[in-house]
Amino acid sequence: MSxxxxxxxxxxxxxxxxxxxxxxxxxxxxxxxxxxFSNITSLDITFLQLICSLHFYSKNNKIQLQKQNNLPExxxxxxxxxxxxxxxxxxxxxxxxxxxxxIKGNLE
Amino acid sequence: MEIDKELLDIFxxxxxxxxxxxxxxLMELEEDNVNIELLSKIFRILHTIKGSCSLxxxxxxxxxxxxxxxxxxxxxxxKFSPEKQFINYFLTAVDYIRNLVENIDAVSQDDLISLLExxxxxxxxxxxxxxxxxxxxxHKKEKVETLKENIKTEKFFKIKILPNExxxxxxxxxxxxxxxxxxxxxxxxxxxxxxxxDFQQLNPEFIYxxxxxxxxxxxxxxxxxxxxxxxxxxxxxxxxxxxxxxxxIFNQLKxxxxxxxxxxxxxxxxxxxxxxxxxxxxxxxKIPQHKLDTLLDLVGELVINQSILFSQLKKYNIxxxxxxxxxxxxxxxxxxxxxxxxxxxxxGNFLNRFKRNVRDIAAEQGKKIDIIIEGGExxxxxxxxxxxxxxxxxxxxxxxxxxxxxxxxxIKKNKPEKGIIxxxxxxxxxxxxxxxxxxxxxxDIDAVRKKAVDMGLISDxxxxxxxxxxxLIFHSGLSTSNIVSEISGRGVGMDAVKKxxxxxxGDISIFTEKDKGTEIKITLPxxxxxxxxxxxxxxxxxxxxxxxxxxxxxxxxxxxxNEKEKGMFIVYRDKLIPFIRxxxxxxxxxxxxxxxxxxxxxxSGNMFGIAVDKIIAQKQIxxxxxxxxxxxxxxxSGATIVEDGTMALILDVVALYNNIKAKYLTx
Numbered sequence: 001m002s003x004x005x006x007x008x009x010x011x012x013x014x015x016x017x018x019x020x021x022x023x024x025x026x027x028x029x030x031x032x033x034x035x036x037f038s039n040i041t042s043l044d045i046t047f048l049q050l051i052c053s054l055h056f057y058s059k060n061n062k063i064q065l066q067k068q069n070n071l072p073e074x075x076x077x078x079x080x081x082x083x084x085x086x087x088x089x090x091x092x093x094x095x096x097x098x099x100x101x102x103i104k105g106n107l108e
Numbered sequence: 109m110e111i112d113k114e115l116l117d118i119f120x121x122x123x124x125x126x127x128x129x130x131x132x133x134l135m136e137l138e139e140d141n142v143n144i145e146l147l148s149k150i151f152r153i154l155h156t157i158k159g160s161c162s163l164x165x166x167x168x169x170x171x172x173x174x175x176x177x178x179x180x181x182x183x184x185x186x187k188f189s190p191e192k193q194f195i196n197y198f199l200t201a202v203d204y205i206r207n208l209v210e211n212i213d214a215v216s217q218d219d220l221i222s223l224l225e226x227x228x229x230x231x232x233x234x235x236x237x238x239x240x241x242x243x244x245x246x247h248k249k250e251k252v253e254t255l256k257e258n259i260k261t262e263k264f265f266k267i268k269i270l271p272n273e274x275x276x277x278x279x280x281x282x283x284x285x286x287x288x289x290x291x292x293x294x295x296x297x298x299x300x301x302x303x304x305x306d307f308q309q310l311n312p313e314f315i316y317x318x319x320x321x322x323x324x325x326x327x328x329x330x331x332x333x334x335x336x337x338x339x340x341x342x343x344x345x346x347x348x349x350x351x352x353x354x355x356x357i358f359n360q361l362k363x364x365x366x367x368x369x370x371x372x373x374x375x376x377x378x379x380x381x382x383x384x385x386x387x388x389x390x391x392x393x394k395i396p397q398h399k400l401d402t403l404l405d406l407v408g409e410l411v412i413n414q415s416i417l418f419s420q421l422k423k424y425n426i427x428x429x430x431x432x433x434x435x436x437x438x439x440x441x442x443x444x445x446x447x448x449x450x451x452x453x454x455x456g457n458f459l460n461r462f463k464r465n466v467r468d469i470a471a472e473q474g475k476k477i478d479i480i481i482e483g484g485e486x487x488x489x490x491x492x493x494x495x496x497x498x499x500x501x502x503x504x505x506x507x508x509x510x511x512x513x514x515x516x517x518x519i520k521k522n523k524p525e526k527g528i529i530x531x532x533x534x535x536x537x538x539x540x541x542x543x544x545x546x547x548x549x550x551x552d553i554d555a556v557r558k559k560a561v562d563m564g565l566i567s568d569x570x571x572x573x574x575x576x577x578x579x580l581i582f583h584s585g586l587s588t589s590n591i592v593s594e595i596s597g598r599g600v601g602m603d604a605v606k607k608x609x610x611x612x613x614g615d616i617s618i619f620t621e622k623d624k625g626t627e628i629k630i631t632l633p634x635x636x637x638x639x640x641x642x643x644x645x646x647x648x649x650x651x652x653x654x655x656x657x658x659x660x661x662x663x664x665x666x667x668x669x670n671e672k673e674k675g676m677f678i679v680y681r682d683k684l685i686p687f688i689r690x691x692x693x694x695x696x697x698x699x700x701x702x703x704x705x706x707x708x709x710x711x712s713g714n715m716f717g718i719a720v721d722k723i724i725a726q727k728q729i730x731x732x733x734x735x736x737x738x739x740x741x742x743x744x745s746g747a748t749i750v751e752d753g754t755m756a757l758i759l760d761v762v763a764l765y766n767n768i769k770a771k772y773l774t775x
Contacts, residue, residue, distance in 0.1 A: 013276050013313065016312040016313060019312070020310070020312040024307070045276065045283070045315065045317065046312055046313065046315075049304055049315070049316060049317055050307075050312050052301050052304045052317075053304050053305060053306065053307045053310045054307045056306050056307065057307035078283065081283045081286065081287065082282065082283060082286065082299055082317075082319075083286070083298055083299035083319060
């Protein structure tokens with residue numbers, strides 16, 4: 001089994017359950033999670049939510065969450081459009097949203 | 109209020125253009141009544157006309173437009189839909205505006221109010237009139253103004269989007285919903301993820317996110333609710349907040365640096381583009397037409413005088429200055445071309461006005477017609493365009509009235525219910541051809557023939573081609589229409605159409621096929637100011653024959669005896685063509701030369717020859733129109749000055765043919 005979980009092109013609602021199941025298998029008894037988003041060409045809000053949830057899981061279980069390779073444009077675009085990369089005082093978003101960290105790390 | 113005449117001229121010109129644009133935009137709206145850009149465009153035009161009217165003191169018009177604006181604003185906001193009847197009334201309003209600009213008393217205040225009431229009542233709104241000295245339009249009960257005021261006032265909202273878990277399963281698109289708020293005003297939103305569970309408790313098809321949208325808008329609550337129609341009632345909450353609350357949150361929100369950087373770069377880039385566009389865009393000046401006419405006239409004089417000067421320098425062998433004169437000639441030629449070019453305008457601007465005519469007349473007759481305009485970018489001298497507007501209008505009316513069948517008749521003939529009228533303009537040779545075609549019933553050739561026989565134009569047994577029969581349509585009084593309608597069918601139109609076209613050196617021809625349609629082709633010169641043709645000489649007189657009529661030139665050895673016995677004919681391509689001798693016709697005292705030149709001219713299928721002593725050259729000349737005293741001279745359409753300063757008369761070939769055909773040609 002590869003150490004990196006590579007997402008395929010289509011990460012939309014239609015595929016989200018399969019992705020969830022595969023990811024569930026992948027994270028079982030892992031101390032670090034490495035994700036590669038670079039192949040993704042289409043996604044929707046369910047995918048962002050999935051990663052957000054994974055981020056909570058990694059925090060709660062003290063598992064390291066990492067990304068491999070660059071984030072594709074599709075993720076950046078959806079993150080901007082849905083308000084992921086805006087921050088607001090007293091909002092948990094900046095601390096808790098993995099994309100905020102991932103995107104910031106990637107884009108700045 | 110005293111208005112500068114020049115300002116008024118600009119105002120009239122501007123309103124004419126704007127009303128045309130308004131009219132065509134309204135007709136576009138008829139086809140696409142949810143086009144936001146189009147609605148905004150119409151609103152902008154209305155607003156500009158209102159401003160211009162106000163500026164020149166036409167308050168009656170600006171008040172009227174103000175009321176139109178009010179209702180249109182509501183349509184723009186999506187509160188009402190612009191239905192067909194609304195467009196009809198609005199087009200009438202455009203006519204009123206046009207008429208009022210021409211003559212402020214052309215439409216009574218009562219008519220204006222009546223139309224406004226009709227428009228308002230379409231949407232269940234009431235327009236109450238308060239009579240005062242100016243008889244201004246006021247609302248009493250109607251809340252439209254108040255509504256408009258409310259709409260115009262900025263408001264601040266916090267909209268909470270709290271999707272149910274099945275939000276995505278229902279097919280709702282959150283990105284679409286969020287972005288739609290930008291259409292209402294300034295919007296920012298914050299995503300809340302605190303309800304997202306740990307991965308092990310996650311149902312990936314459910315939605316746990318929620319959003320807070322902060323909106324600054326001039327729109328009302330209903331406009332916001334309209335954006336949320338795909339949400340369940342428990343999935344959103346709209347709270348009006350204060351400006352301070354909005355600003356606090358708005359200022360706290362900050363974009364990550366990289367976004368700010370991208371925004372900054374985009375802004376700088378767009379500013380650069382704007383600057384570039386500004387400098388690259390050509391500036392336009394509006395110039396009264398009479399000033400251009402004077403300029404062209406003076407340039408024409410310059411061309412003539414330059415020619416005279418040049419021939420004098422050659423005559424007296426002053427070679428030292430010839431080179432200088434040649435340089436001046438080149439500059440003058442360029443100046444003349446530019447001056448002519450200034451007068452050229454795109455014909456599309458004028459053809460578009462026919463869309464309204466076709467629409468209205470078709471509606472009156474219960475016909476369904478699409479009008480297609482092609483080659484609108486073709487340029488033509490403004491003077492020619494002004495002259496052909498009436499003939500084109502008449503031809504179009506004929507097409508609608510007699511050409512295109514009723515929807516029922518078309519269906520019976522297996523044709524589409526909707527007829528098509530196509531106007532096409534294109535450059536052909538040195539001129540322009542405008543063709544007006546329809547897919548209607550075509551011209552009934554037998555009926556034209558019968559009518560011509562009844563009128564005594566031809567005898568019952570007269571043998572002629574279909575094209576000759578069709579051309580009889582241009583005869584005064586001949587119409588085959590059974591019903592003399594208000595639109596056409598009186599038989600006076602096509603005669604006048606032809607005269608107008610011929611007057612400017614053009615030609616008209618008709619092609620028709622039963623149940624397939626009719627095509628009318630109008631050939632026009634590019635400009636009226638300069639024409640090309642043959643300069644010919646008869647004794648010491650010079651004449652000019654425009655190129656569009658010249659078919660061929662033949663050397664001729666006169667045989668007077670033969671001419672007297674057999675008539676004045678020459679053989680051209682196995683056909684006998686009649687001719688006249690210009691010196692005989694104009695009674696110029698002279699003997700007949702041993703060798704003459706015959707210029708064969710042709711128009712609308714009629715060919716005849718003009719015998720002259722000599723063909724000087726093919727030339728481009730500047731036309732000098734006759735003044736009022738000489739304007740009735742038969743057979744001449746103007747004059748020009750030749751190099752040695754003498755005058756050459758321009759032959760009006762059509763008039764010449766009409767004058768001589770009875771006396772010379774039929775004999």
